[in-house]
Amino acid sequence: MRTSRLPRRAVALAGAALLTTALAACSSSGTDHDMAGMNHGNAAPASPSATGGHSMPGTDHGMPGAEGAGAPADNRAGYRLTAADATLPAGQPADYRFSITGPDGKPVTAFAVEQTKQMHFYAIRSDLTGFQHLHPAMAADGTWTARLAALTPGSWRTYASFTPDSGDGKGTALILSRTVNVDGKAEPAALPPASTTAQVDGYTVTLQGTPMANMAHPMTVTVAKDGKPVTDLQPYLDTYAHLTAFHEGDMAFAHLHPESEAKNGGRGGPDLAFHAEFPQPGNWRLFLQFQTAGRLHTAAVTLKVG
Known part of the structure; x- marks a missing residue:
């Protein structure tokens, strides 16, 4: 996956999160x-x-x-x-x-x-x-x-x-x-256990890599459907994938993107490469977004960072 774009960025605060990863999706309907x-x-x-x-x-x-x-x-x-x-x-x-x-x-x-x-x-x-x-x-x-x-x-x-x-x-x-x-009575849900896979709308997303806190590690996301590689990922927000991550407990935030840039009119997948760096260990809940055939899909997975 690509690192995303930001001109003239200020130096990150200590403890700022970098997790380069993502899945892209955006429907043309505007809904x-x-x-x-x-x-x-x-x-x-x-x-x-x-x-x-x-x-x-x-x-x-x-x-x-x-x-x-x-x-x-x-x-x-x-x-x-x-x-x-x-x-x-x-x-x-x-x-x-x-x-x-x-x-x-x-x-x-x-x-x-x-x-x-x-x-x-x-x-x-x-x-x-x-x-x-x-x-x-x-x-x-x-x-x-x-x-x-x-x-x-x-x-x-x-x-x-x-x-x-x-x-x-x-x-x-x-x-x-x-x-x-x-408003109302809250009924908290338990955080799902850490996993390397997630399913959504018939798709299976697989994470490969072993991230460690405060250390840069490669990570790959693979998208498949019915056991077959998906190669028709559509651009969403200028990438083939979008990833948002939240840390259990303090709700620290990380927003990540693929290393490769979406091509105008092109298609991506099945493998999306990332550079992953988390500022602290523990469980992170990842929400990966990608689009196929004009439909946005979101897969959620818990990632354990050592």
Whole structure:
């Protein structure tokens, strides 16, 4: 898989997570798929030239160089994530409204395009279930609205991944996070045991590699269906795969991508190579996204890092 792109990245915070890996997917319908408690924004990806995105390989938000790509916090480098609601209703779609304020205390309205989007937004419950990956819309005043699929009761954490395109932090990748409570009695789920395989929609995803904390290791993801290699992975957010990882307990965040770049109109698979580096040992819950035939698939797997 490729390392992703981020121009002018700031030096990563100590403990920032780099895990290069991912699976790509985005449907051309522009609607969201909701699969097994996981929801993902999947408007058709635009080319960097069409959106003003950068095409420099080797960088990305959530990677080394992204401020806050480890332990979650709602403020970094003078930037702050603020949200309109501290609680959300359970069992129904909900709008989550938030804004980013800069070092001057004013709402930020200029954002660089990264992986065809100005904002990547994630939500996950404290037991690492219910993963959602969305691309919200911004109003003229800098207020973002993420349309979340139905949430289950409990404590959730939201993550905003972005790069300011003006001001003191211009060109600095940032990841900010806040908690939000969902009404009702929470029924926590046990984290599934560590595994090297995951199934979704008839596909089998296999991880190969033995990552160790604070050490760089190669990793390969292989995608198969009915025992046969899959070679028709479609580009999603400029890659053939997308991976988001969360650490059990402190919910540290890592966002990773394939080493190879998606080719315009091309197809990828079955093997996707990564460079993996985790900032701490323990269990990480990985959500791997990839697309075939215009449909987004998400496979979840627990990875034990020594």
